[in-house]
Amino acid sequence: MSIAAALGDVQRDNLQGSPQPQRRGRFVPYLLMLPGLLWLGVFFLVPLVTLFMMSLQTAVPGGEIGEYEQTFHFANYVEVLTDPSYYTPLFRSFVYAACATVLALLIGYPLAYFIAFKSGRFRNLFLIMVIAPFFVSFILRTIAWRQILADEGPVVAAMKWVGFFSDGIGGIYPSALAVVLGLTYNFLPFMTLPIYASLERVDPKLVEAAGDLYAPGFTGFRKVTLPLSMPGVVAGTLLTFIPAAGDYVNAALLGNSKNTMIGNRIDYAFLNTNDYPTAAVLSFVLMACILAVVLVYVRRVGTEDLL
Amino acid sequence: MARSIDVTQADGDLTLTNLTKRFGDFTAVDNLVLTVPQGSFFALLGPSGCGKTTTLRMVAGLEEPTAGSIAIGDADITYSRPYQRPVNTVFQNYALFPHLDIYENVAFGLRRRKDAEVDRKVKEALELVELHHVMRRKPGQLSGGQQQRIALARAIVNRPAVLLLDEPLGALDLKLRRQMQLELKRIQTEVGITFIHVTHDQEEAMTMADTVAVMNAGVIEQMGSPIDLYESPNTAFVANFLGQSNLLPATVTGTDGDDMLLSDADGAFRVPRARVAPGVDVSAGRRVLVGVRPEKIHAELLTMAGDAPSHGNFVEGTVASALFTGVSTQYEVATRGGDVIGVFVQNLRPGAVFDPGTAVRLSWDAGFAFILDGSEDPNAGAHVDDEAAG
Numbered sequence: 001m002s003i004a005a006a007l008g009d010v011q012r013d014n015l016q017g018s019p020q021p022q023r024r025g026r027f028v029p030y031l032l033m034l035p036g037l038l039w040l041g042v043f044f045l046v047p048l049v050t051l052f053m054m055s056l057q058t059a060v061p062g063g064e065i066g067e068y069e070q071t072f073h074f075a076n077y078v079e080v081l082t083d084p085s086y087y088t089p090l091f092r093s094f095v096y097a098a099c100a101t102v103l104a105l106l107i108g109y110p111l112a113y114f115i116a117f118k119s120g121r122f123r124n125l126f127l128i129m130v131i132a133p134f135f136v137s138f139i140l141r142t143i144a145w146r147q148i149l150a151d152e153g154p155v156v157a158a159m160k161w162v163g164f165f166s167d168g169i170g171g172i173y174p175s176a177l178a179v180v181l182g183l184t185y186n187f188l189p190f191m192t193l194p195i196y197a198s199l200e201r202v203d204p205k206l207v208e209a210a211g212d213l214y215a216p217g218f219t220g221f222r223k224v225t226l227p228l229s230m231p232g233v234v235a236g237t238l239l240t241f242i243p244a245a246g247d248y249v250n251a252a253l254l255g256n257s258k259n260t261m262i263g264n265r266i267d268y269a270f271l272n273t274n275d276y277p278t279a280a281v282l283s284f285v286l287m288a289c290i291l292a293v294v295l296v297y298v299r300r301v302g303t304e305d306l307l
Numbered sequence: 308m309a310r311s312i313d314v315t316q317a318d319g320d321l322t323l324t325n326l327t328k329r330f331g332d333f334t335a336v337d338n339l340v341l342t343v344p345q346g347s348f349f350a351l352l353g354p355s356g357c358g359k360t361t362t363l364r365m366v367a368g369l370e371e372p373t374a375g376s377i378a379i380g381d382a383d384i385t386y387s388r389p390y391q392r393p394v395n396t397v398f399q400n401y402a403l404f405p406h407l408d409i410y411e412n413v414a415f416g417l418r419r420r421k422d423a424e425v426d427r428k429v430k431e432a433l434e435l436v437e438l439h440h441v442m443r444r445k446p447g448q449l450s451g452g453q454q455q456r457i458a459l460a461r462a463i464v465n466r467p468a469v470l471l472l473d474e475p476l477g478a479l480d481l482k483l484r485r486q487m488q489l490e491l492k493r494i495q496t497e498v499g500i501t502f503i504h505v506t507h508d509q510e511e512a513m514t515m516a517d518t519v520a521v522m523n524a525g526v527i528e529q530m531g532s533p534i535d536l537y538e539s540p541n542t543a544f545v546a547n548f549l550g551q552s553n554l555l556p557a558t559v560t561g562t563d564g565d566d567m568l569l570s571d572a573d574g575a576f577r578v579p580r581a582r583v584a585p586g587v588d589v590s591a592g593r594r595v596l597v598g599v600r601p602e603k604i605h606a607e608l609l610t611m612a613g614d615a616p617s618h619g620n621f622v623e624g625t626v627a628s629a630l631f632t633g634v635s636t637q638y639e640v641a642t643r644g645g646d647v648i649g650v651f652v653q654n655l656r657p658g659a660v661f662d663p664g665t666a667v668r669l670s671w672d673a674g675f676a677f678i679l680d681g682s683e684d685p686n687a688g689a690h691v692d693d694e695a696a697g
Contacts, residue, residue, distance in 0.1 A: 208369060209402040213416035213465070214390040223415070227406045 055280035066274035073277070080281045086265060090289065093261040096176070097245035100183035101191075104240050105233065107184070108191035112232070113225075115192075116199035127196070130189050138186065142253045145182050149173035149254070174256040182250035190239040198232030199225070234301055238294060245290050262286050317393050318468045319380025320345050321366070321501060326375035328361050335361040337525035339375070343503060343518075345468075348495045350504045350516035354548070354688070358525040359505045363471050366503065367396045379468050390419075395462035396471040400478055401454045403446035409433070409457055410442040416465040432464035435494060452483045456490070463498060472504045476511060488514045509549045513537065521545050523688065537600075541584040543679055544688035546598050553604075553648045554596040554685035559589050566673065569597060572644025573622040576676065583678040594681030601649040603675040606638065609666040621670035622648065626661045636660050640669060 055076055057068040080086060115126045133141060149155055149172040156172060159165045172178050202225055210220035248263030255261075262282065269279035326339040336358040343349045351359040364370040366377055368389035376385040384392045395416070403412050413432055417425045433439040436456035446454055455475060462470055475491070476484045492515050495502045506512050512519045513533035520530040521544070529541045540546035543554055557571040562580070567589055569576045576597055583589050615621060624642035631654075638650040638661065650669060654660075661667060 203402065205398055205400065205402040206404060209396070209398055209404070210415075211369075211389045212367060212394075212396045212398075213461070214419035215415070216388060216390050219419065223419075224404055224406075 051280050054276050055284055057277045068276055076277050076281045089260045089262045089265050093245050096180050097241050099180045100244050101237050101241045103184040104188050104191040108188055109195055112192050112195035112199055116196055130192050142182055142249055145254060146173055149178050174254060176259050178254040179250050179259050182254040183244045187240040187244055191236040194235035195229060195232040198229045202228045242290055246286060315391055315393060317379040317382035321469050322378045324376045327373045329373045334525050343501060345501055346499050347517045348502045348515055350512035350519045351522055352506055352509060352512040352519050353522035354507055357522045359522045363473055363505045367394055367471050368392050393468035395465050395467040397458045397462050397475050399473040401458035403454055403457060405446055408443050408445055413461045413464050428464050432460040436460045451479050469501045474506055491515055539677055543683040543685055548688035551601055551649055552598045554598050555646055557595055557597045559591050559593045559595060561591050573642045575619045577619045577673045578676045578678050579674055587678060587680045596679040596681055596685055598677045598679055599671050602651040604650045604669050604671045606650050606652055606667045606669050609668050620673055621668055623668050626663050626665045626667060628663055629660055
């Protein structure tokens with residue numbers, strides 16, 4: 001009797017107890033999302049709205065330089081979009097970023113492949129080496145590239161020795177090439193690490209299976225390893241292309257006036273002429289262009305994981 | 308390897324000659340000699356680390372032998388690249404390409420070889436494994452059993468001379484495994500390709516294979532049909548690894564016609580001379596192991612038993628433990644002479660289970676016992692690691 005009674009109690013307790021955790025459970029997912037939403041709000045949404053409001057401001061009549069009032073002057077956009085002097089830097093930004101992305105992919109993919117499959121017990125060491133440059137300031141590293149690419153530097157000397165440059169003419173810094181090389185160098189880890197992450201997940205058994213099914217060596221790579229690493233390639237190219245298109249440090253430090261990127265124009269408008277609305281408008285134009293390019297790219301590459 | 312024979316078209320028996328593989332100081336496969344007849348279902352059975360997977364990988368071309376040779380028919384394939392050999396593998400955990408759909412997975416090998424009839428062959432292979440309806444799905448959307456069958460179709464569609472199966476059913480649950488065993492056997496009979504099946508599961512090997520080779524420490528302990536191996540094991544390892552055996556140390560006392568006479572602390576036994584494992588010295592006075600399978604032993608209540616059977620082959624003892632498993636009851640009986648004998652009694656009548664402590668008499672037909680070398684460890688192979696081989 002006592003056992004049955006005890007069991008009955010347990011059951012009743014369970015029945016009473018069960019709805020409560022369920023009711024609490026309904027809010028748990030939202031609670032868990034809260035930190036992420038807050039982060040997005042504070043660090044993405046608020047600055048974006050502020051910047052957008054700024055892009056609609058107009059100068060205070062008779063005010064000082066850099067004094068603006070909040071209006072909704074959409075003509076700011078028309079003004080910028082009809083000014084041909086912005087076209088070349090914008091175009092240049094995308095060409096430089098695209099070149100740097102391709103170069104970074106050509107260097108980063110083999111590097112990631114080597115680390116993932118061939119580095120053996122030194123794998124972690126190589127990974128640290130990929131990240132190690134981050135311990136030195138971005139600006140300092142870029143300035144160091146001036147030395148490397150300078151006319152008296154090792155690269156030019158080597159090229160002269162090979163006979164690529166004759167004495168007197170030729171040089172790398174400052175030039176478009178130097179800017180692209182700088183961009184490539186600075187964003188290489190952003191290319192390498194995502195590719196490494198997706199290569200590392202490729203089961204070596206699949207490569208063996210490809211070899212067994214008449215796809216040895218490079219064919220096996222092309223048919224199995226490469227497709228399976230595409231999510232990493234897409235992530236790496238986006239992580240390289242997007243910041244590279246908006247970069248201005250490399251163009252400022254490794255280029256000359258003929259290598260101005262749109263980032264430099266935004267920088268100039270913000271800090272030199274204090275033309276905040278124009279700078280904000282340019283930022284939005286850049287953002288829209290990048291978004292368009294990225295959308296087309298992701299559609300074309302078509303990885304289901306991203307869209 | 309300049310040979311006139313095109314290895315990719317090789318056909319015939321698979322022959323391994325003095326095949327050896329060493330990893331540093333460790334000899335994984337030791338001077339293996341083996342012929343697998345064309346069209347047979349052959350199982351390499353052994354505990355993990357016995358060298359069976361290494362042997363398979365050498366046949367597949369994924370591992371290069373340290374010494375020896377591998378041939379299919381007249382063609383030497385010892386050093387051929389994996390894709391050059393008429394050999395395909397069903398990998399452990401299948402290794403299906405996750406980015407390709409089922410159709411493309413099966414078509415993979417055909418497309419690489421520029422086969423002219425990809426579509427027909429792929430559909431035939433999918434028909435064979437009864438999975439044509441999933442051909443546009445990705446491997447991740449299939450159950451384990453379905454993935455297993457696709458892996459099989461992907462290999463078979465290339466019509467290799469030899470198909471290698473590396474622990475093919477290891478990842479499936481028991482029920483599915485039983486079902487797939489029948490399925491694999493059906494498919495093998497249908498396509499007539501030589502199947503070489505590597506497994507640590509003795510039941511799997513015995514139910515499917517025509518010939519089973521039991522491997523231990525890099526060498527083949529014994530090879531034969533499942534019935535031969537089970538009924539007439541040649542070594543203690545085989546006797547214990549395939550099913551269970553009672554191996555009782557005994558001394559040869561003499562002969563009586565075609566029978567050997569033996570004795571141990573529990574009494575006298577009689578075993579036909581034909582049941583002596585090859586190479587075992589059975590001259591009078593030698594120590595040997597008398598083996599009896601637990602299910603071959605008859606147990607009866609000592610109080611109900613009549614006179615001791617005149618043929619010998621009986622021992623008396625007390626039930627130490629009784630394990631009811633449904634189909635049978637498994638007893639451990641402690642004999643008066645100090646041995647522990649396992650006995651499986653089929654549950655023919657309900658409620659007829661002996662309690663521990665019951666005095667029983669065990670007896671068996673002389674022809675059901677076998678004799679092994681007395682120098683062997685009676686427990687060899689009894690408690691080997693049951694996990695999948697690495």
